[in-house]
Amino acid sequence: MLIKRPSDIPSSEITPESVYRNRRTFLKTAAIMTAGTAAAFALPRFSEPQDPHYRRPPAGPFNTDEDLTSYKDITTYNNFYEFGTDKDDPSEYAGSLKPRPWKVRVDGEVEKAGLYDLDDLLKGISQEDRVYRLRCVEGWSMVIPWLGFPISVLLKRFQPTSRAKYVEFTTLNDPQQMPGLSRPVLDWPYVEGLRIDEAMHPLAIFAVGLYGKQLPNQNGAPLRIVVPWKYGFKSCKSIVRIRLTEKEPLPTWVRAAPHEYGFYSNVNPDVDHPRWSQKFERRIGEFRKRRTQLFNGYGEQVAGLYAGMDLRKHF
Amino acid sequence: MTSLTRTGFLPVTSSKYVRFIFKPLVLVACLLPCFWLGWNWYHDNLSANPIDDVTDTTGTWTLRFLMITLAITPVRRISGWNRLLQFRRMIGLFAFLYGTLHLFTYLYLDQFFLWEEILADIPKRPFITVGFLSFVLMIPLAATSTDRITKWIGGKRWNRLHKLVYVTAIGGVIHYLWLVKADLQRPLIYGGILALLLGVRLWYALKPFLVGRMKREGARNEVAGG
Numbered sequence: 001m002l003i004k005r006p007s008d009i010p011s012s013e014i015t016p017e018s019v020y021r022n023r024r025t026f027l028k029t030a031a032i033m034t035a036g037t038a039a040a041f042a043l044p045r046f047s048e049p050q051d052p053h054y055r056r057p058p059a060g061p062f063n064t065d066e067d068l069t070s071y072k073d074i075t076t077y078n079n080f081y082e083f084g085t086d087k088d089d090p091s092e093y094a095g096s097l098k099p100r101p102w103k104v105r106v107d108g109e110v111e112k113a114g115l116y117d118l119d120d121l122l123k124g125i126s127q128e129d130r131v132y133r134l135r136c137v138e139g140w141s142m143v144i145p146w147l148g149f150p151i152s153v154l155l156k157r158f159q160p161t162s163r164a165k166y167v168e169f170t171t172l173n174d175p176q177q178m179p180g181l182s183r184p185v186l187d188w189p190y191v192e193g194l195r196i197d198e199a200m201h202p203l204a205i206f207a208v209g210l211y212g213k214q215l216p217n218q219n220g221a222p223l224r225i226v227v228p229w230k231y232g233f234k235s236c237k238s239i240v241r242i243r244l245t246e247k248e249p250l251p252t253w254v255r256a257a258p259h260e261y262g263f264y265s266n267v268n269p270d271v272d273h274p275r276w277s278q279k280f281e282r283r284i285g286e287f288r289k290r291r292t293q294l295f296n297g298y299g300e301q302v303a304g305l306y307a308g309m310d311l312r313k314h315f
Numbered sequence: 316m317t318s319l320t321r322t323g324f325l326p327v328t329s330s331k332y333v334r335f336i337f338k339p340l341v342l343v344a345c346l347l348p349c350f351w352l353g354w355n356w357y358h359d360n361l362s363a364n365p366i367d368d369v370t371d372t373t374g375t376w377t378l379r380f381l382m383i384t385l386a387i388t389p390v391r392r393i394s395g396w397n398r399l400l401q402f403r404r405m406i407g408l409f410a411f412l413y414g415t416l417h418l419f420t421y422l423y424l425d426q427f428f429l430w431e432e433i434l435a436d437i438p439k440r441p442f443i444t445v446g447f448l449s450f451v452l453m454i455p456l457a458a459t460s461t462d463r464i465t466k467w468i469g470g471k472r473w474n475r476l477h478k479l480v481y482v483t484a485i486g487g488v489i490h491y492l493w494l495v496k497a498d499l500q501r502p503l504i505y506g507g508i509l510a511l512l513l514g515v516r517l518w519y520a521l522k523p524f525l526v527g528r529m530k531r532e533g534a535r536n537e538v539a540g541g
Binding site for chain 2: 069070072073076077085087088138140183185186256257275276277279284285287288289
């Protein structure tokens with residue numbers, strides 16, 4: 001190709017002719033890449049084989065019959081900032097957590113306060129499978145087969161006093177075991193709380209396992225709660241302290257951003273996060289988004305807890 | 316044009332090397348994030364939420380290409396390596412390409428072209444508003460990237476128009492800053508790099524005045540002292 005270059009234009013204002021050719025290559029490649037990327041999006045995602053050894057419980061009020069999220073996805077896509085803020089940080093760095101021996105401090109408005117060994121606490125408690133939906137405040141969701149027992153079973157043992165109106169849970173705060181704690185992303189330790197009637201609800205559980213196996217560290221070993229009608233961050237992990245209180249606890253996310261996170265944080269498609277919509281969610285493993293359900297689909301069981309409350313105000 | 320050296324090889328800095336070797340290399344390098352995404356998507360190596368990975372990767376690379384584009388002028392000035400300028404358009408267009416992919420990920424994979432939702436979403440969510448406007452400001456820059464249009468507009472006006480890239484870059488960093496939940500580290504790193512790149516420009520713009528004034532003051536002091 002011949003390109004004439006008039007001599008009266010300063011060379012600094014002219015892009016060399018090589019760019020002509022280059023731009024064509026660029027445009028061509030860009031078109032191919034865009035088409036290729038579009039094609040990649042159109043491909044169906046290969047679904048993971050689910051754990052063949054796991055036999056899920058029959059469907060019922062405590063067990064959804066929806067497709068389970070794969071073990072791999074549940075254990076590699078986590079929000080657990082104590083190990084880092086990327087989704088793959090917990091599975092990468094949670095190896096340093098030592099889930100045994102494990103002590104849990106129980107205090108506040110209880111008759112039987114004390115420092116308990118977890119294995120002693122778990123003695124005589126029968127564990128059951130619970131297949132729950134989990135909805136993250138970020139807009140994705142999973143279906144997870146937990147192994148655990150109702151929170152009420154354990155709480156009753158400590159004999160809450162008549163002044164116990166709330167339960168506060170605290171996550172381990174040990175930078176030796178949790179490398180993410182060395183950065184002040186949140187005001188450590190991580191604290192969450194429930195109203196006592198929420199905690200005593202049969203759907204609210206302590207989980208110690210997943211897919212019938214021991215709970216992996218990145219999922220909150222050795223002891224976490226699961227409150228399926230609330231956003232995932234309410235389900236406090238690797239719990240070292242259970243405190244019963246008369247006053248409403250101040251959860252970590254509420255402290256960090258009070259206008260974005262409320263104490264209740266019930267899943268609610270009609271109350272947006274100030275920065276993004278909560279109307280839809282992407283079920284992990286699925287391509288299209290689905291509509292988010294009020295109370296994450298557990299409304300029939302839990303709506304009574306909030307009778308007469310303005311869910312927009314108490315978000 | 317470049318003449319052959321005695322050994323029959325072109326000097327490495329010749330424009331032919333730029334055209335046939337360096338530019339294709341840079342082009343392929345700029346496409347690597349795309350290939351990386353496609354490859355890992357196909358082999359199921361992305362996270363459990365691959366669509367989020369696509370959103371993150373395309374967004375991050377838009378910002379990175381913007382930063383690289385903005386780094387070319389300062390680096391050229393400091394190093395004196397003027398040929399760098401020949402890569403600026405290509406890299407700038409790649410910022411636009413990745414920005415386009417990022418926007419389409421949002422429109423299609425996040426919102427599934429539900430225009431009512433999208434039109435409500437863009438003004439309602441500040442981080443989306445800023446991100447969208449930053450993208451829109453790139454359109455005239457990409458559209459005026461050909462030599463013919465540049466000549467038609469005239470170098471000076473073209474230069475002034477392309478200052479819009481500063482607004483896009485600032486908007487991009489704010490978009491990132493406003494979308495993270497708690498961990499501001501990465502957006503702040505981009506903010507720092509951008510501040511540096513714009514600071515260098517400010518320095519070059521103010522230097523003649525500052526130096527002039529210092530000289531004048533120096534002269535006055537001398538007079539006063541003498």
